[in-house]
Amino acid sequence: MSEKKQSTSEQSQGSSTIRFWKWSFENVEINFRTVILFCFFIAISGIMAIVLFIVFLIITIKLELFEHVKQLIEAIKA
DSSP states (O other): OOOOOOOTTSBOTTSOOBEETTEEOSSOOOOHHHHHHHHHHHHHHHHHHHHHHHHHHHHHHHTTHHHHHHHHHHHHHO
16 A cells, blocks of 8 residues: 655656656657757857856956966976
8 A cells, every 4th residue: 555656766667768857758859959959059168168268368368367377487497
């Protein structure tokens, strides 16, 4: 009568449903739209990383932090 409830991370018996948390990967289709959206996501992530790196460089140049790095390198070499 008191059956133990399966956790959501277990694979259900008798079917091929794989449950991970609350997501069910039973009827997952990979079509052209999915591939394009994934490529778009990767491209946007790369562009954001490049923009953030450029902003980081601009900020370090404006704050003259490279000068401190150069002084440290010269002090270490001396």
